[in-house]
Amino acid sequence: MKGLTDIPGIRVGHVSDYEALTGCTAILCEAGAVGGVDIRGSASDTQETPNLDPGHVTPQVHAILLAGGSAFGLEAASGVRRYLEHRGIGFDTGVAKVPIVPAAILYDLGIAKAGVRPTMAMGEAAAAAATTDAVKEGCVGAGTGATIGKILGMKQAMKSGVGSFTVTLPAGVLVSSLVAVNAFGDVRDPATGKIVAGARSSPTSHDFIDTQEQMKRGATGGFGGRNTTLAVVATNAKLTKVQARKLAEQASLGMARTIYPVNTSFDGDIVFALSIGDHQADLNTLGVAAAEAVSAAILRAVRFAKTLGGVPGLG
Numbered sequence: 001m002k003g004l005t006d007i008p009g010i011r012v013g014h015v016s017d018y019e020a021l022t023g024c025t026a027i028l029c030e031a032g033a034v035g036g037v038d039i040r041g042s043a044s045d046t047q048e049t050p051n052l053d054p055g056h057v058t059p060q061v062h063a064i065l066l067a068g069g070s071a072f073g074l075e076a077a078s079g080v081r082r083y084l085e086h087r088g089i090g091f092d093t094g095v096a097k098v099p100i101v102p103a104a105i106l107y108d109l110g111i112a113k114a115g116v117r118p119t120m121a122m123g124e125a126a127a128a129a130a131t132t133d134a135v136k137e138g139c140v141g142a143g144t145g146a147t148i149g150k151i152l153g154m155k156q157a158m159k160s161g162v163g164s165f166t167v168t169l170p171a172g173v174l175v176s177s178l179v180a181v182n183a184f185g186d187v188r189d190p191a192t193g194k195i196v197a198g199a200r201s202s203p204t205s206h207d208f209i210d211t212q213e214q215m216k217r218g219a220t221g222g223f224g225g226r227n228t229t230l231a232v233v234a235t236n237a238k239l240t241k242v243q244a245r246k247l248a249e250q251a252s253l254g255m256a257r258t259i260y261p262v263n264t265s266f267d268g269d270i271v272f273a274l275s276i277g278d279h280q281a282d283l284n285t286l287g288v289a290a291a292e293a294v295s296a297a298i299l300r301a302v303r304f305a306k307t308l309g310g311v312p313g314l315g
Helices: 070-086 121-129 211-216 241-251 253-258 283-303
Strands: 011-015 022-039 061-067 103-105 160-167 174-182 187-189 195-197 228-237 272-280
Touching: 011 121, 022 070, 022 121, 022 174, 022 195, 022 228, 022 241, 061 070, 061 121, 061 272, 070 121, 103 174, 103 211, 121 174, 160 283, 174 283, 187 272, 195 283, 228 253, 228 283, 241 253, 241 272, 241 283, 253 283
Parallel strands: 061 103, 228 272
Antiparallel strands: 011 022, 022 061, 022 272, 160 174, 174 228, 187 195
16 A cells, blocks of 8 residues: 555655755645545644635645644745646636645754745645655655654654555545654554653653653643644545545544644644545544544654654654
């Protein structure tokens, strides 16, 4: 399986700056996809998410942009729009076609060069690099500077990145995910309950301290407001905008099963959902698969992440 690009009509492209340790990821659905969004964290920063509301006039989106760089990284979405405009893709206003590109960012300014962020040119390059090949995982694109387990600061955190996974259902129905994991908390394997990656007991140790237990003992975290897990789930099943929003909500349970704690006031956790296809499927079954896909992608994001910027990874 290839991850998110298993869904026909979706292409994924990454651009990574390994000197500044930042980057962006473009998820293209140029023929149009019905979209939804679920925002659970309290430190999110987004662009064009109102277009995903069921009452909004635009029926489809043409891409999703995920980026590092905190709010500065939203500039990269303009590059994706420019790329799509040049290809004649967008919502037809009668005068011009306007590409609909919802975007969300994560905070990676604390790992390398805070003054270098994803730009419009990087966003355009990520879109131009998008392919139907297997999704590249680990420290790439929006996950280039991603980290986890930051309750004791970056010196005792671990490296994270991007992961992608597909769940197959009967009759050819697919539910796929792509997740950029930049969480405040630790990542646990739902199958065992054990911490896979997270806050460490010292800068030289690989022993985990268990962030939730530290919080219950009075630790409040010295890295607040600088964390976010960004997920995109997509299916080849046909959904309405209301159903796509519900799918995003159900998919967010994958974060809750894998990240401890999750959806905190320190995190800007977001799930986008895309429907691109004509397969028929039960919405609740799709939701179960979406949660599984998100959970598996989170595990892959940390397992494929390599040591960068002095922050140790598992890859």
